[in-house]
Amino acid sequence: MNEIKVSIITPLYKGTDYIPGLMAMIRKNAELLPAAQKGKNVPKAKLEFILVNDSPADGLLKEEELIRNYVPDQAFELTAVNHTENQGIHAARLTGLSKAQGEYILFLDQDDAISDSAVRTLLTAAEQTHADVVAGNGCRLFFTPEHILEKQIPIYAKKAVLKEVGHEKMYLYGTDMIFSPGQCLIRKAVIPRDWCKRRLTVNGCDDFLLWLLMFHEKRSFCAIEDKIYIHNDTVNSYSSSYEAMERSFYAVCEFLEQTEGYDKKKIQILRRRYALKSKLKQNGSKRQKISVVLMNLDILYYTLKYKIKGYY
Incomplete structure (x- = not known):
């Protein structure tokens, strides 16, 4: 079966303090995705995480630095995008969507959380239903x-x-x-x-x-x-x-x-x-x-x- 990619998109607004927790959450979901391959009808899956900085006054998100600190082992793909001015959450989600390569999208707010198996669970349900x-x-x-x-x-x-x-x-x-x-x-x-x-x-x-x-x-x-x-x-x-x-x-x-x-x-x-x-x-x-x-x-x-x- 072909590999399915899931893109998680998170707009940030004065939310740089949330980045470590978000990265840990995405990593856990990425690590649990292989377990979904045991099902006969569940294809291989991969995770990408897209951060959209909609608060330019906080400074730029440096993609290489984020990758070095949080995903040096390529557990998931990471993309960081910076807006030059605050545009609002809809615009930030659309920016992330324009970069997304996934067949499936999950829009996650900076201060919310998903379980370690959330992506696997939702993907399995999506493929079955x-x-x-x-x-x-x-x-x-x-x-x-x-x-x-x-x-x-x-x-x-x-x-x-x-x-x-x-x-x-x-x-x-x-x-x-x-x-x-x-x-x-x-x-x-x-x-x-x-x-x-x-x-x-x-x-x-x-x-x-x-x-x-x-x-x-x-x-x-x-x-x-x-x-x-x-x-x-x-x-x-x-x-x-x-x-x-x-x-x-x-x-x-x-x-x-x-x-x-x-x-x-x-x-x-x-x-x-x-x-x-x-x-x-x-x-x-x-x-x-x-x-x-x-x-x-x-x-x-x-x-x-x-x-x-x-x-x-």
Whole structure:
């Protein structure tokens, strides 16, 4: 069988302190890949890691120095790219994607983690299911401002919710059923051209946009039970900022409005969902809030559905 290459892409923004941990994590995954060859239908695999420095003020990433310090034995391939100016996470992911040689892509944030066997597990599932996107399970860790672990919750708490990852209506009416692209292996050949040609300038929802465009192009999704991903939530986490995510969400809507052939009714659903969320956060009487909810029972249905099935 031909060798399959998997490309892990990590944008860095003021994140040079994460490099040693990332390198160790990638090395462990690379070392476990040969074990996947024991399966009859699992081809030989190789790993490449692409770092994109989107914080030029921190100084240049020197590829030769990184290789000398972290991969002198060529356990995996390493590429370092430096932006001359800060361009945002979508642009950084696209820069990495343009350098990637892998058949499969994993977009990993600088402060998140994957298990030692994450790539092997996701690759095996991708080859067996032939899905375009395979999402693994994992957990979210919540820390206090003093960096003390406060609590942790699973991404998919119940097996029943895994099937909903492949249903577009959940993303439109409910929420993004994939918490992070770091839990996913994506077939590179099916990443939409629109997502690659036009970048989202407001950080936060470029991955949500990616899934919506893939559904638009009739791509297949599946989720597996294996816990392979850890997301770290801190008070400084961009994803914890409601205002920032709101701006990014509406930027997604504007992007889709300019996407040829995208159903305008779906955009209306997205806008209505977020408007409902905003109204419920505002100060108002209980009667007003009940009235707003009653006007959006379809959205309430999907919200309850994913929560009851175990997605938080």
